[in-house]
Amino acid sequence: MALAAGFILLVVLMVVGMPVAIALSISGAVGLYLVGGVDLAAGIVAATPLGSVNGFEWVMLPMFILMANLVMISGIGQDMFDIAKIWVGRIPGGLAHATAITGAGFGAISGSSTAAAATLASTTIPGMIKQGYNPQLAAGVVAISGTLSMLIPPSGAMVIYALLADMSVAHLLIAGVIPGLLVTLTIVLTVLFLIWRHPEHGPSAESYSWGEKIRSLRKAWTFMLLFAAVTVVIYTGVATPTEASALGALTALALSVLRGVTFKQVLNAARSAVETSCMLALIIVGAHLFVYFLTMTQAAQGLIGFLAEAGIDRFWILLFVLLMYLVLGCFMDLIAMLILTIPIVVPLMDSLGYDLIWVAILTIIMGEIGVLTPPLGMNVYVISSTTGMKLGDVFRGSVPHVIAHLILLAVLVAFPALVTWLPSTMD
Template identity: 35%
Template sequence: MDPVTVGLFGIALLIFLVVFGVPVAFAAAFTGILGIYYLRGWNTAIGLSGLIPYANSASYSLSVLPLFIAIGFLAMQAGITTQAYAAARTWVGRAPGGLATATILASAGFAAVSGASTASTAVFTRIAMPEMEKLGYNQALAAGVIAVGGTLAALIPPSAMLVLYGIIVEESIGKLLIAGFVPGALSLVVYMLVITVVVKLKPDWAPSLERTTIIEKLRTLPKVSGIFCVVGVILGGVYFGLMTPTESAAIATAIIMAMALWKRIRMNDMRKGLMETIRTTAMIFMVIWGVMIFIRFLAFTGLPNQITDMVVGLDVPRFYILMAVIVMYLLLGMILDGLGMMMLTLPVIYPTMMGLGYDPIWFGILIVKLVEIGVVTPPVGINCYVVNGLRPDIKLETVFLGVAPFLVGEVFLLALIIGLPDLFLFLPNHL
């Protein structure tokens, strides 16, 4: 059997294993080792499976991941998330759908210190859902807002997804983090507009809060100063070349740690935050190790190069190929989680898209936006499952119903990313 055919069989086996519930890390490692054994022999397969985990862990660029993850979990345990929600509620609670808008704003604030989509969804299911229900919000709207708000963590720096994209395709993590700011901010604005439109059409779905004075609003700002500090350090430090992404993440982690100690966080809560950081980091690194073994197997087969040459040689406009890739990711998002989807597809898709002349930073923004959409679309919208898991009384179909209006906004955002690439490359190009 020729190597390219072996590569196709390997991809088919990997998809089969993932669809039937084998974790991506183990499915990718098993398929990769098996494929390398078939092509190069047992000694090479065992040697590489031992070398690759170390080679892909002993990397300075990877050290940014556990730091970003630690920022989010420590902020959550220190109550910074709750304060962000209270501040957002004070500022926009009076607006149409004010409490829903406050949830979106607070989710953006948590995204700016977290980068973890499911963590954000879990936090606001506990914090915001009872408050919206108490005020008489429609359950579908409330659940949909929380699920969609969690997706902001995929783009707003610090974004674990953008870091992973940079590691997989070997692109500048600093440029990717800076590039995530504009689409993240635009996503926030579009979500708020969707809430306004829904509430205008269904005013009984979202009662307004009482008006607050400007003094009350200003009093909330010191409570969210830590979030502004973290954003300033990460974006400002990287953009102006004062720090590497890892250095900015380390300083931001120190700021959050100091704030947690200032708030006299209990040692048990500190321990919980650090243990969650360790668990999440270990899970991500296991996926990286498994997929890197699979990528090495694909390199031996020559399949990525074959696919790139074939697609680049097609006599069709590259826009049609881009549309096909977008549709593929939207379909994959219905059955795979975002991390697995990126790790499994990019080794083949990325070189193809670069061969067609697309910008790697812009393509990263597009892919992460598609991953965002995937975590809220049925049947495997993981953020929707998080809401349902924490609140079993809210049916899964109710959550998906609440998400539906926001998917219209996502289509608009995709059109902007595709139609105005310079808008999203302005900041990283001036880095």
């Protein structure tokens, strides 16, 4: 009874528009009261704020957010697009392919999907439309390419997942590398298919000589340095993910200064990082209150026991969970989805014998799809507000990529080693 009341209250509060952090806190506190009375609820509510965010590992979130903000104002994203455009712009749909490659590159030095979408939208869509690209195709490839920041390290979403699920942050971040590359390839193949059907939607761009292509790589050192400062040092074990996040933010700051970014711009980037981090901290506090409530009700154990008695094949349970994420993605952002589901889904998947890193990557990919699907579609709204395009056009341009993502998800379900191999090579 208490479990149902807590969930109903949470849904009602979110439907009426209450911020996720407040909705989680209120429903968690009320649920704790229903389970154990005033003393239990008051004790947990008093202790949770400090206990939720006082670990060093949470430092990663503000550092990765600051790094993303500094990368966005420094113009490194424009450099990556220019390099990709010179190398692949000549082939049909080349600017769209360059956008996908830039999205992968941006994802490797930024953990923010919305920052990536905003940067790509302002950097690439005007050039594609000027070149004669179909606006829906241009918007769709930008929307999906921005989601690569969720998957390719450093990913703020995967940091939150790992910390909430008590998993290795380093192994989960590195597990996103190969799937991230496969997602990039999927975007490119989808664009090729769309251009094959409608060649006029993606005309070829300017041709460049081999000399110009080689010279363009001189701009790549900033991206390579940032990639090495985070992903490489995590994979090799030179630094922990927390240390790597600080190193990445410091490197991004140094590059921003070298590229002429003003003190006011740096201050604004830091202020934005603080605001976003505080918002996430409030969500995490609310999430812990709600998780304590779920733990008291033994919701996960009850579900596991029910499914064990029912004798349902574990594949169908996995399929149901993935479909659940697909539906939830239509109505809430990835962070809210993770907070609500991890306390139940992770123990369930563990009891079924699934690799939890593999399950996490599948979940993040479902989150990528969620930021493209109506009615929420966070990246779609970002692109629409940045470019002035109609929401419907951006949503329609995203549909082929949603379908392609679901096909890739089926491949990763069939071949788990594509996810689990790289992290298994770490010390």
